Amino acid sequence: MEEVEAQESLRVRCPVCLRELPESRINNHLDRCLQQGAGSCEAGEYPQPSSKKMRLSRPPNGPAATLVFSLFHKGRGGGLSVVGRGRGAGTPGKDGESPGPCCPELGAAPGSCVPTLSGESLAQKLEGKPLADKLRPDTLRDFMGQTQVLGEQTLLRSLLEAHEIPSVILWGPPGCGKTTLAHIIANNSKKNGTRFVPLSATSAKTNDVGDVIKQAQNEKRLFKRKTILFIDEIHRFNKSQQDTFLPHVECGTVTLIGATTENPSFQVNSALLSRCRVIVLEKLSVEAMEAILMRAVKSLGVQVLGQDEQHTGSANGSESSEAPVFIEKKALSTLAYLCDGDARSGLNGLQLAIQARVTAGRASHQSPGQGCSSNGILVTEDHVKEGLQRSHILYDRAGEEHYNCISALHKSMRGSDENASLYWLARMLEGGEDPLYVARRLVRFASEDIGLADPLALTQAVAAYQGCHFIGMPEFLLAQCVVYFARAPKSIEVYGAYNNVKACLRNHQGPLPPVPLHLRNAPTRLMKDLGYGKGYKYNPMYKEPVEQAYLPKELEGMDFFKGRRM
Numbered sequence: 001m002e003e004v005e006a007q008e009s010l011r012v013r014c015p016v017c018l019r020e021l022p023e024s025r026i027n028n029h030l031d032r033c034l035q036q037g038a039g040s041c042e043a044g045e046y047p048q049p050s051s052k053k054m055r056l057s058r059p060p061n062g063p064a065a066t067l068v069f070s071l072f073h074k075g076r077g078g079g080l081s082v083v084g085r086g087r088g089a090g091t092p093g094k095d096g097e098s099p100g101p102c103c104p105e106l107g108a109a110p111g112s113c114v115p116t117l118s119g120e121s122l123a124q125k126l127e128g129k130p131l132a133d134k135l136r137p138d139t140l141r142d143f144m145g146q147t148q149v150l151g152e153q154t155l156l157r158s159l160l161e162a163h164e165i166p167s168v169i170l171w172g173p174p175g176c177g178k179t180t181l182a183h184i185i186a187n188n189s190k191k192n193g194t195r196f197v198p199l200s201a202t203s204a205k206t207n208d209v210g211d212v213i214k215q216a217q218n219e220k221r222l223f224k225r226k227t228i229l230f231i232d233e234i235h236r237f238n239k240s241q242q243d244t245f246l247p248h249v250e251c252g253t254v255t256l257i258g259a260t261t262e263n264p265s266f267q268v269n270s271a272l273l274s275r276c277r278v279i280v281l282e283k284l285s286v287e288a289m290e291a292i293l294m295r296a297v298k299s300l301g302v303q304v305l306g307q308d309e310q311h312t313g314s315a316n317g318s319e320s321s322e323a324p325v326f327i328e329k330k331a332l333s334t335l336a337y338l339c340d341g342d343a344r345s346g347l348n349g350l351q352l353a354i355q356a357r358v359t360a361g362r363a364s365h366q367s368p369g370q371g372c373s374s375n376g377i378l379v380t381e382d383h384v385k386e387g388l389q390r391s392h393i394l395y396d397r398a399g400e401e402h403y404n405c406i407s408a409l410h411k412s413m414r415g416s417d418e419n420a421s422l423y424w425l426a427r428m429l430e431g432g433e434d435p436l437y438v439a440r441r442l443v444r445f446a447s448e449d450i451g452l453a454d455p456l457a458l459t460q461a462v463a464a465y466q467g468c469h470f471i472g473m474p475e476f477l478l479a480q481c482v483v484y485f486a487r488a489p490k491s492i493e494v495y496g497a498y499n500n501v502k503a504c505l506r507n508h509q510g511p512l513p514p515v516p517l518h519l520r521n522a523p524t525r526l527m528k529d530l531g532y533g534k535g536y537k538y539n540p541m542y543k544e545p546v547e548q549a550y551l552p553k554e555l556e557g558m559d560f561f562k563g564r565r566m
């Protein structure tokens with residue numbers, strides 16, 4: 001009797017649904033949980049997430065495997081999310097296959113599928129989640145470009161086809177498909193029962209990682225099931241957070257997929273890096289972008305107009321009562337160019353342009369004579385340009401581009417190339433860079449690179465910095481300063497000499513030499529008695545140059561400007 005009570009009081013957590021149960025019931029519960037799916041959980045016994053951030057959403061009649069082992073949800077503020085794979089707008093059908101017919105003739109890459117977006121009207125299709133999210137591909141067939149790492153005969157492709165996923169770091173610029181690729185790997189690996197757990201390093205805590213690891217250990221031990229841990233923006237974890245999963249990657253408890261826009265050699269713990277393959281994704285090519293955009297317009301039911309075609313009649317034979325929508329082919333090509341290899345920007349730009357036109361079309365329909373054509377709505381190249389937030393396209397303020405551009409500006413000024421200097425400045429400011437960030441760099445440049453060759457440069461830089469505080473967009477103010485600096489004579493004399501002093505201090509063996517007594521101030525009697533200030537020659541009292549040592553004895557004759565003793 002006592003033994004039964006003891007068993008009842010000992011509670012263990014089911015590794016599948018995370019529910020805590022008496023030990024005596026765990027085996028039966030597990031069998032049900034695994035064989036019949038989440039539905040086997042008795043009423044009211046559906047798992048409660050262990051952490052607040054953990055979301056377990058259950059597809060209406062989905063199997064347990066779908067509940068626990070899938071899903072991939074991209075969210076920038078995501079935290080730990082193990083999300084059930086519901087069939088929302090644009091989500092694929094069973095087994096990761098995209099619904100809807102394969103339509104290679106639509107201009108997308110051969111074999112690509114056009115997802116059917118839910119919603120009756122175009123306006124409804126454009127509502128809710130961003131188009132880029134709705135259209136995130138689930139299969140490699142719809143993943144465009146990046147053939148250097150995913151083309152036929154590449155290592156990664158063979159591994160994916162063999163369901164052998166090594167630990168990888170996906171490194172590439174924003175919107176090039178890192179999360180999408182991880183999403184595809186998730187779908188792929190689900191087929192052999194591998195769990196996929198996504199975390200976002202922007203909000204996940206070390207405890208969240210610990211929870212995932214614990215669960216992965218249980219899964220491995222009890223069911224021989226593998227876990228893939230996807231960490232978005234892995235560079236945001238500090239080195240010690242990265243250390244928490246290092247041993248578990250090493251012993252195979254989890255396969256790690258990290259995504260980063262930052263150079264992993266600086267941002268990822270070197271021990272971790274040496275256990276992962278680094279896959280470098282590139283900005284998407286214009287052709288790949290065109291294919292992505294083409295897939296998007298087809299999924300929206302928007303018709304593409306060639307150069308000389310007129311927009312008449314209904315788009316795509318739509319029977320809907322709303323006006324048909326057309327887009328110029330040129331508009332798509334321009335968008336593909338301007339989005340600078342960032343598919344998210346391209347798709348967002350397309351969505352904004354179409355949305356704006358549809359809204360304007362509706363308004364003019366209500367008050368005729370304001371530009372609505374009875375033949376339908378046309379989206380042109382200009383509309384698409386408007387829809388693009390250039391700031392998000394040309395320049396990535398948070399990423400590597402930020403450092404690349406400021407470095408290019410600094411070097412152009414140093415090289416006295418006023419055209420290049422202005423170009424890099426404009427590229428940053430037009431891309432939305434913080435003017436104060438540039439101004440601070442100018443202050444540094446004035447002292448490091450111009451120095452005493454033109455001491456006024458520093459005054460200019462500080463004035464430019466202050467000016468930035470006074471006016472909204474101080475581009476001309478900064479431009480003036482940048483051109484002044486590009487044209488100014490340069491001197492690194494002080495910069496070099498100071499570095500020599502720093503090196504001298506760093507390399508000094510033993511305690512630093514004391515300040516010579518004659519250079520010390522002697523405000524008290526005691527200090528005077530100790531010899532402070534004794535023998536000091538007050539220069540204004542002498543007509544001729546004063547012979548006096550100012551450096552410690554050991555450094556006598558040192559010339560930091562030449563970096564050696566005289």
Ligand SMILES: Nc1ncnc2c1ncn2[C@@H]1O[C@H](COP(=O)(O)OP(=O)(O)OP(=O)(O)O)[C@@H](O)[C@H]1O
Nearest residue numbers: 132135136143144174175176177178179180343344
């Ligand atoms: N290679 C691709 N093929 C098809 N669609 C893509 C591709 N890359 C990106 N996309 C589209 O762009 C959207 C954004 O891509 P994704 O989230 O994968 O970018 P990312 O590289 O992870 O960016 P970030 O670093 O900003 O998170 C996806 O939802 C998808 O619709």
